[in-house]
Amino acid sequence: YTPYPGSCSSANDSMWTFFTDVAGQDGEVDAEELQKCLTESGISGSYSPFSLETCRIMIAMLDRDNTGKMGFNEFKELWAAINAWKQNFLNTDQDRSGSVEHHEFSQAIAIMGYRLSPQTLNAIVQRYSKNGRIFFDDYVACCVKLRALTDFFRRRDHLQQGSVNFMYEDFLQGTMKI
Amino acid sequence: YTPYPGSCSSANDSMWTFFTDVAGQDGEVDAEELQKCLTESGISGSYSPFSLETCRIMIAMLDRDNTGKMGFNEFKELWAAINAWKQNFLNTDQDRSGSVEHHEFSQAIAIMGYRLSPQTLNAIVQRYSKNGRIFFDDYVACCVKLRALTDFFRRRDHLQQGSVNFMYEDFLQGTMKI
Numbered sequence: 001y002t003p004y005p006g007s008c009s010s011a012n013d014s015m016w017t018f019f020t021d022v023a024g025q026d027g028e029v030d031a032e033e034l035q036k037c038l039t040e041s042g043i044s045g046s047y048s049p050f051s052l053e054t055c056r057i058m059i060a061m062l063d064r065d066n067t068g069k070m071g072f073n074e075f076k077e078l079w080a081a082i083n084a085w086k087q088n089f090l091n092t093d094q095d096r097s098g099s100v101e102h103h104e105f106s107q108a109i110a111i112m113g114y115r116l117s118p119q120t121l122n123a124i125v126q127r128y129s130k131n132g133r134i135f136f137d138d139y140v141a142c143c144v145k146l147r148a149l150t151d152f153f154r155r156r157d158h159l160q161q162g163s164v165n166f167m168y169e170d171f172l173q174g175t176m177k178i
Numbered sequence: 179y180t181p182y183p184g185s186c187s188s189a190n191d192s193m194w195t196f197f198t199d200v201a202g203q204d205g206e207v208d209a210e211e212l213q214k215c216l217t218e219s220g221i222s223g224s225y226s227p228f229s230l231e232t233c234r235i236m237i238a239m240l241d242r243d244n245t246g247k248m249g250f251n252e253f254k255e256l257w258a259a260i261n262a263w264k265q266n267f268l269n270t271d272q273d274r275s276g277s278v279e280h281h282e283f284s285q286a287i288a289i290m291g292y293r294l295s296p297q298t299l300n301a302i303v304q305r306y307s308k309n310g311r312i313f314f315d316d317y318v319a320c321c322v323k324l325r326a327l328t329d330f331f332r333r334r335d336h337l338q339q340g341s342v343n344f345m346y347e348d349f350l351q352g353t354m355k356i
């Protein structure tokens with residue numbers, strides 16, 4: 001035991017302190033708390049801070065028990081994921097315009113392993129871009145949604161045939177929360 | 179012809195003037211322009227203004243040609259829809275708490291004609307509420323998504339059996355834009 005905060009503590013211990021600060025009394029992190037801590041931590045760098053909507057989507061991605069909140073392990077997982085997306089965004093923005101344009105997005109999506117038609121790519125870019133540019137916040141929201149919807153589809157595509165028979169309520173439960 | 183703005187003009191003419199103001203040079207209204215004009219018009223009343231995300235969802239609902247922008251007819255349609263949702267929200271918020279709670283939401287959804295299980299209702303309320311309260315902006319986003327996803331599903335449910343076989347890309351195109 002030392003009286004100095006942070007001394008002798010592993011990265012995991014600092015993360016725990018950070019988490020308990022953010023989580024507050026209920027010991028879990030909801031979308032508002034996540035947005036506040038992401039903004040204060042400066043993790044977006046020079047990019048715009050994350051919108052509340054993107055924070056909700058990020059939580060929905062990891063929230064296996066459907067509480068809308070994250071415990072410590074989910075929080076750590078998300079933190080690592082955000083850093084990975086930031087690196088991914090930097091790599092994708094090859095012309096350093098500060099945003100991802102259509103051709104950069106197509107390449108990035110292919111590298112992530114998706115095989116999408118030009119029509120699907122157009123629909124996605126149109127939805128997540130402003131004047132043809134996808135900014136960091138929307139890029140992350142888009143990648144998270146694409147991954148979450150693909151995971152949801154894949155879990156039901158038992159024969160891996162690229163087609164799934166959905167019942168209405170199951171379809172709604174999977175898509176409304178993302 | 180009269181020199182007085184608005185005089186002798188029908189409601190449709192004023193709407194057209196308003197629309198051209200909002201649309202700017204390209205003659206179409208995108209999500210940013212919509213958010214700006216909704217905020218300035220005060221259509222949300224004492225409720226929080228619409229988020230950019232909700233504006234995008236509202237446009238996606240009406241945007242049949244997939245441009246992410248609205249022409250005059252879509253704009254008029256949306257304007258009417260927003261006024262209807264505002265009235266609907268007021269009716270739904272029976273205890274005048276300024277927000278829609280779980281039991282109020284369940285009733286409203288049933289009145290709209292949806293038959294959803296408690297599990298699906300819980301998942302939706304959890305996603306669109308803050309501390310158990312659904313506010314106007316999220317309520318509209320939620321109702322629009324529910325309607326758009328249901329329409330998307332129904333258009334493919336040719337036999338009206340409540341089950342649909344989706345191909346992966348078709349599934350993505352329908353769900354990513356909403």
Ligand SMILES: [Ca+2]
Binds near residue numbers: 022023024029033
């Ligand atoms: Ca908390």
Ligand SMILES: [Ca+2]
Binds near residue numbers: 094098100104
């Ligand atoms: Ca770029």
Ligand SMILES: [Ca+2]
Binds near residue numbers: 271273
């Ligand atoms: Ca209420």
